[in-house]
Amino acid sequence: MMTTLTAGSFETGRAARWALVALGIGAFGIGLTEFVIMGLLVEVAQSLSVSVPSAGLLISGYALGVTFGGPLLTLATARLQHRNVILALMAIFILANVLCAVAPSYGLLMLGRVISGFAHGTFFGVGAVVAQSLVPPERKASAIALVFTGLTLATVLGLPFGTELGQALGWRATFWSVSGIGLLALIASALSLPAGTHGETPANWRSLARLLRGAPLLALATTTLGYAGVFLVFTYIAPILTGISEVSPSHVSRYLLLFGAGIVVGNMLGGRLADRGLRPALLGTLAGLAAVILAMRFGMGNPVAAMVSLFLFGAAAFSTLAPLQAFMLRQSQGASAELASTLNISAFNLANAIGAAIGGSAIAAGWGLGSLFPLGAIMPTLAVLLTLATFKSGKDS
Template identity: 45%
Template sequence: MALALFALALGAFAIGTTEFVIMGLLPEVAVGLDVSIPAAGSLISAYAVGVVLGAPLLTALSTRLPRKSALLLFLGVFIAGNLVTALAPSYPTVFLARLLAGLPHGAFLGVGTLVAANLVGPAGKATAVSRVLLGLTVANIVGVPGGTFLGQVFGWRAAFLVVAAIGAVAVLGVLAYVPRMPAPEGVGLRREIAALGRRQVVLGLTTGVFGFAGVFAVYSYISPMMTELAGMPAGAVPVVLALFGVGMTAGSLVVGPLADRALRPTIYASLALLAVVLVLFTFAVHNPWTAAIGVVLLGGAGFGVTAPLQVLVMNEARDAPTMAAASNHSAFNLANAGGAWLGGVGISAGLGLISPALIGAVLTVVGLALALTAGRSARRPGTTATPDREPVEATR
């Protein structure tokens, strides 16, 4: 079981690396493709669009596939997208390749977390889900800085070749260690879509959009905040980004066992803590040491929201959780885009570089209100909400 979880986490590590490594290589990509920095930045958006579109699309195409086959299909698309990115001769081709690479992001993480949950059973599924998603957090500590270094030394294309190779190793791990899990009987696309429309699922997804948007309202502008408000040198920014990854990893390790004991209270506490951290960040950011501590806490509190929400959505979708589990990652990418946009609105309105933290706190409070609303709704007599520890799905 441990090796199966490691193989799934390795796939998540590759996904997390390819999503964020391009941010550190924008100048090299722009020069290599003979485009402007803003045009190169559009390649980040291309990947995000791929995530949002791919989660429901690939999930719909794979609902009747055995789980292991679906994982291998998603990894195959991911590897192809990164290989084409590395070998593409022109900007339009790279743009399409980034879109392709993003398509399996949510589908792989959705099915991968379902597989992890079923490997351990209902009592430990939040911990198992957090271990798979740990790959995303470690990517921010090791994969993104390492890929950026490789891209700067050997050319930006080398970073995506290495990511494709990591994806290939993940394929071997899934083949060797993930047991065969047939698709649930009688669960087709219609039932998956119906499950996606359940009130508790919709509230869970919306909670993720608003709650996690608070993180990206700040993270998107962390570099100018550290240099202009905290007074750090530009060379310290990569260290700060690694500290964010350390916080994410710590949050992932802590929140899984807590969510296994009390799922909804863990979500409430994580969102409340995140809102408090964002408010305190407005004061802490004016000193380099307290700013660094604030970044660690931001990563920990922010990632404390993700795994519990993933389990909640899987639970509430009950016997047809695949589409909902994958769509949760589309929700997080919408949070990424929306948080960054709203943070930029505050800066453009003349509210200063500190404004994204306050905007993020408001967004997180909205997410907390949605989570509390969902919790009250689930306790009403006659509701059909799934208990926290109900198995995600039955396998034959």
Template identity: 45%
Template sequence: MPLALLALAVGAFAIGTTEFVIMGLLPEVAAGLGVSISHAGYLISAYALGVVVGAPLLTAMATRLPRKAVLILFMGLFAVGNLATVLAPTYETVFASRVVAGLPHGAFFGAGALAAAQMAGPARQGRAVARMFLGLTVANIIGVPVGTLLGQEMGWRAAFLVVTAIAVVAMVGIAVFVPRLERTGSGRLMPEVRALGNTQVLLGLLAAVFGFAGVFAVYSYIAPMMTELAGMTGGGVTVVLALFGIGMTLGSLVVGPLADRALRPTIYVALGALAVVLALFTLTVHNPWTAMASVVVLGAVGFGVTTPLQLLVMNKAGAAPTLASAANHSAFNLANAGGAWLGGLGISAGLGLSSPAAIGAVLAVAGLGIAVTAGFLDRGAQAGPAAPAAGSADASARESSRVS
């Protein structure tokens, strides 16, 4: 299993690199395509659009396929999208290629999380999913800084060519090391759609949108915050981005075992800690040392939200978790876009560069409120006379054991 999880983590590393490396290469991309910085920034939105649309769409189309084949197929489409970015001659074709590259993002993570949990068994699901997501966190430590440097030295397309090669390596690793997995669930679309409408699944997705939006309200504006409020140089910002990735990695290592032992309490603590860290960030950002320390903690508690919410959605979807698992990544990308937008509103309203942190704290509190409400509703439903829905008893039992 370690090599199988490593193959999934390599795929996650490629996805994390391509999603964030373009942020460090916007000047080079704009100059190379002959467009403004703002127009180059729309390429980030193009990728996010692909993620939001592709996660449910591709998952629905692949409901009857074996999970291993699905993982190879999604990573292959990701490789094609990045290769198209390398070869695209115009801004319009690069835009289209970024949408294509984003399409399998959420679907791959959704299927990969289910595969990791299935290989690990009920008692170690959190650890397995967290290890897969390590690829995403390491991408922020190594992939994004190295990709940015490579793109600056050899042209921005070189970064995406390397991502394409890593995606191919991930495909080979999945083909060789991931075992043939029996599909959990019916393999039909309608049960997946009905599971997506489950109240607990919807509340889990909503908690992800609000809670993780708090992270990106700050992360989207971390560069001007560090230079103008903390007094750091441009080179210092690169260090801060790496520190955020280190925090994410630490968070992923800690949260997996905690989620296996007590799922809902882990969610509550992570969201509560996130709100506190964001509130304090409005003060600590004015000193370079306290700002850097806060960024590490922000990365840790922010990523501490993702794995337990992923597990919650998967478990509450019962016998049809595939679409819900993928939709969770659409929720996180909506959080990315929404957090950046709301943080920008605070700056535009003249509230200052530290205002996104205060806005993020409010969003995290809202996410915590939704998560706590979902927990109360779930306890009430379990205490009631109604029996669990057919096919979901095992998942509900596992969830109850972790919550108690």
């Protein structure tokens, strides 16, 4: 039976674990709704009589909702208890996905996607702060990693789950399923999250201004640069597998499961490393990511080597997640932790857009798929240099 935490309690046992699991379920559902649409663009386009590129904008609409709506919603809910914010976000998430499931037109489907993105950014921002409050200081990064495990599993399962279910029962069934996961997360959160907790510093426009300059801005830039390299490659992983590794298109999803297995390992590893020492964890994981992406230029040359490369890519990419989030929170002391965390989620989504755009431009320029690996490696390398400059300048908190 779940135990409800109360304000001011400090739990490391069963009650805290249930609360972290509830946050993980919410993270899984919210992450899932981001990815399920990717494998169903053709079906959505045909159903709503729009072009496939127009259907693809449903992904962009979601990302814009995360990037810009997340911080705004965090400001709007700054005075509410953390528990109530999470419950409200899950309710918004459920309603947005129900709207997607029943949307009779492209416009309403886009509206549902944008609203879902609002919930995404704020949930991970507030959720990371709540997770840290449940555990001792030496386990804070691991708590963040546990919550983000839900997102990693969504990354692994989102595309194949959405494709298989959508093709079998119709694309609307995927949104009904995601709504059901949201309802489960809402119930679990209501039963397990602590009541009466607020942020130490309320989110407001002054706090936002403080987070967009100095040390916090450098941390946001580090996140954006580090993850732009990931998305520069991963956005085009299917054509890389079929064009460079000579993998059959029907087997691409199986290879992505290896990437997903690496994600799970890397996510937990990054949390443990950050708990032991944030500086070496941040520099080490970013440098490791750059090395793995560069090595993929040679490691994706055949189907067998591609298996190992994808596992290492997933592990390296997500080993940086907890250190980057913890770094942003540390650089934002004195400002709203919830807003800082939400802005960092926006930075991840900005990295998505930047990486995909650079990769697409390289391909359009005729540089070939192989050029994505050195280009991708440059991004986390720049993040390492920026981090070193931050430490050397004394702007590290």
